[in-house]
Amino acid sequence: MLPAIYLQNVHKVYGSTAVVNDLSLTIHEGEVFGLLGPNGAGKSTTIRMLTTLTQPTEGDIVVAGFDVVHQASRVKRNIGVVLQQTSVDVDLTVWENMEFHGRMHHIPRPQRRELISQWLDYVDLVSKQHNLVKTLSGGMKRRLQIARALLHQPRILFLDEPTVGLDPQTRRRLWEIIKGLNQQGMTILLTTHYMEEVEYLCDRIGIMDTGTLIEMGTLSELRQRHGQGLLMKQVGDRWDYKFFPTVEAAEASLMQHSNKAGFLVRASNLEDIFVELTGHNLD
Numbered sequence: 001m002l003p004a005i006y007l008q009n010v011h012k013v014y015g016s017t018a019v020v021n022d023l024s025l026t027i028h029e030g031e032v033f034g035l036l037g038p039n040g041a042g043k044s045t046t047i048r049m050l051t052t053l054t055q056p057t058e059g060d061i062v063v064a065g066f067d068v069v070h071q072a073s074r075v076k077r078n079i080g081v082v083l084q085q086t087s088v089d090v091d092l093t094v095w096e097n098m099e100f101h102g103r104m105h106h107i108p109r110p111q112r113r114e115l116i117s118q119w120l121d122y123v124d125l126v127s128k129q130h131n132l133v134k135t136l137s138g139g140m141k142r143r144l145q146i147a148r149a150l151l152h153q154p155r156i157l158f159l160d161e162p163t164v165g166l167d168p169q170t171r172r173r174l175w176e177i178i179k180g181l182n183q184q185g186m187t188i189l190l191t192t193h194y195m196e197e198v199e200y201l202c203d204r205i206g207i208m209d210t211g212t213l214i215e216m217g218t219l220s221e222l223r224q225r226h227g228q229g230l231l232m233k234q235v236g237d238r239w240d241y242k243f244f245p246t247v248e249a250a251e252a253s254l255m256q257h258s259n260k261a262g263f264l265v266r267a268s269n270l271e272d273i274f275v276e277l278t279g280h281n282l283d
């Protein structure tokens with residue numbers, strides 16, 4: 001089976017700065033892949049290359065079986081994109097936004113109407129279809145963006161921080177929508193700063209820093225690699241920490257300290273691994 005997304009030795013250079021530096025990555029069909037990294041790591045630039053918005057300086061990128069440089073229009077036909085800056089037209093109604101996108105993709109009229117109804121129903125916006133987008137809440141606008149990105153029936157969906165700025169309840173609702181799409185077979189690449197989002201949605205995670213992929217795997221692989229147990233010690237207003245293969249090993253290490261005041265043992269999580277690797281917090 002062909003991979004859904006394939007990058008081989010990809011570089012993107014602006015001026016004399018390598019913003020993406022020798023990135024190689026394969027994402028399988030049907031996978032939800034989470035791309036994490038501190039601000040400036042090169043995540044958005046990577047997504048922009050994968051979605052044909054900018055070309056790699058060097059290297060090969062194949063998306064849905066097509067080369068992003070030489071077969072850009074075929075790539076576009078097979079992908080749906082929700083970028084943070086992709087805004088819907090707030091002076092049009094929900095339906096009009098969908099209609100406009102459907103025409104851009106040359107979807108014939110009867111099929112267009114059917115698909116618009118289907119996707120508005122999926123994201124629960126049928127009751128708002130005649131409302132102006134400027135009257136919608138942030139969560140509704142995001143759902144509309146997703147419905148619009150799905151209208152031309154893509155195989156791969158790109159979501160750049162899909163739930164940023166949304167309240168926890170709205171965020172959960174979007175997670176259900178995203179999970180449901182994946183259960184229908186959609187491959188999804190998302191960037192996020194939310195650990196719970198990764199834990200709930202992502203099959204595999206890639207961590208980028210300064211243009212390079214510094215870690216990749218499932219959450220459980222990452223925890224096994226870095227240590228599943230953590231021994232922490234409060235020093236002033238910060239915590240020193242050390243990874244151990246298991247929580248039990250961290251506890252055994254604590255037992256060797258005569259003064260146990262200020263120590264804490266717990267299971268490690270993605271945030272701990274992220275901080276260890278990048279020196280930054282997730283958000």
Ligand code: ADP
Pocket residue numbers: 014019037038039040041042043044045046
């Ligand atoms: P992230 O999405 O991980 O925050 P970006 O891909 O947006 O990272 O940015 C990576 C680096 O590339 C940043 O230092 C940013 O300033 C730089 N960069 C992004 N786009 C451009 C551009 N068009 N021209 C010059 N530098 C850019």
